[in-house]
Amino acid sequence: EVQLVESGGGLVKPGGSLRLSCAASGFTFSNAWMSWVRQAPGKGLEWVGRIKSKTDGGTTDYAAPVKGRFTISRDDSKNTLYLQMNSLKTEDTAVYYCTTAHTGSIDAFDIWGQGTMVTVSS
Amino acid sequence: SYVLTQPPSVSVAPGKTARITCGGNNIGSKSVHWYQQKPGQAPVLVVYDDSDRPSGIPERFSGSNSGNTATLTISRVEAGDEADYYCQVWDSSSDHPVFGGGTKLTVL
Numbered sequence: 001e002v003q004l005v006e007s008g009g010g011l012v013k014p015g016g017s018l019r020l021s022c023a024a025s026g027f028t029f030s031n032a033w034m035s036w037v038r039q040a041p042g043k044g045l046e047w048v049g050r051i052k053s054k055t056d057g058g059t060t061d062y063a064a065p066v067k068g069r070f071t072i073s074r075d076d077s078k079n080t081l082y083l084q085m086n087s088l089k090t091e092d093t094a095v096y097y098c099t100t101a102h103t104g105s106i107d108a109f110d111i112w113g114q115g116t117m118v119t120v121s122s
Numbered sequence: 123s124y125v126l127t128q129p130p131s132v133s134v135a136p137g138k139t140a141r142i143t144c145g146g147n148n149i150g151s152k153s154v155h156w157y158q159q160k161p162g163q164a165p166v167l168v169v170y171d172d173s174d175r176p177s178g179i180p181e182r183f184s185g186s187n188s189g190n191t192a193t194l195t196i197s198r199v200e201a202g203d204e205a206d207y208y209c210q211v212w213d214s215s216s217d218h219p220v221f222g223g224g225t226k227l228t229v230l
Contacts, residue, residue, distance in 0.1 A: 035219070044224040045157070045165065045208055061217065097164055107212040107219060108155040108170035115164055 002026035002111055004098050009116030016088050016120070022081040022098030022113055030054065030076040033101065035109065036083050038094035038118075048096070051081070065091075088120045124213040126222035133228045140196040142225045144209030147190060152211045154192040156185060159224075160205045168207075169194060196227070204229045 008020040022034070033056070036048040049062040051072045060072050071084040081098050095115040102111045127145040134140040144154060154172050157165035167176050169185040172192065182197045196203055209222040 045159075045210075045221040047219045047221065063218065104167075104174060104176060105153060105155065105170045107153070108167055108210070109157075109165070109219075110167040110170070110176055112164040112166070 002102060004100070004111055004113035006096065006098055006113040006116040009096065009118045011119045011121065012088055013122050014088060014090055014120055017084070017086045018088065018118060020083040020085070020096055020098075020116055020118070022083075024079045024081065024100075027102055027111075029074075029079040034072075034074065034081045035099050036072060036081075037097045037099055037109070038092075039097070039115075040091070040094040043094075046094075048083070085118070088118075090120050092118065093120045094118060123216050123218070124211065124220050126209055126211065126220055128207075128209060128222040128225045130223070131226045131228065133230055134196075134199050135230045136199055136201060138199055140199050140203070140227055142194045142196075142207050142209075142227065144192040144194070144222050145190055146192075146211065149190055149192050149211065150188045152187075154185065154187050155210045156183075156194045157208045157210065158203075158205045159208065165208065199227075199229055201229050203227060 003025045005023045012018050033052050035050040049072050051060045069087045073082045097115045099109040099112045156169040158168045159165040168179050168183045172187040173185045184195045186193050206224045208224045213220045
């Protein structure tokens, strides 16, 4: 079964740090371009960033609101994606999903994790 | 950056047809994807590349895209279709995906 499982969410103070993980199974993780998408309470979906497969360069790209504060990485030996979040702000409070385009279109996200909640509050 | 505009809400009676629009500048030149999200759940892809359906998605879900508007059509609407729906495209200028603001579908 194709599956993504996020973990690592929680409550953190403004200015603090948190690292999210996303464990993948059921597909060739090393070939996948992986993204993080977040959803603030009661709001819509917002793309956070992406990491390409190592064969495609392994490069990362980020949305403007998180650039310079968030870092995406991957460990293909562990089939795991990471999101390191530093200098957190209250506006980063959201459910964070890892996702990928597995079949069909190259940029349609057809596999999603269940999400992990991050709350930034003093 | 590229902006996608969706109506905040659409209401439809059971058994009728719901149409949810997604507006964007020359969106007809892009591939549009649609997601369904029910409360407390992760999004689910229901239409990709304007009009294709992933495996397991009912034929009642269809899509079209032309000019400045893409449309998700849900035929013979059921109570279980009540959800938020989001359109998404890839913005080639920023090399980022962009989501619409979402439309809440209410089944009367």
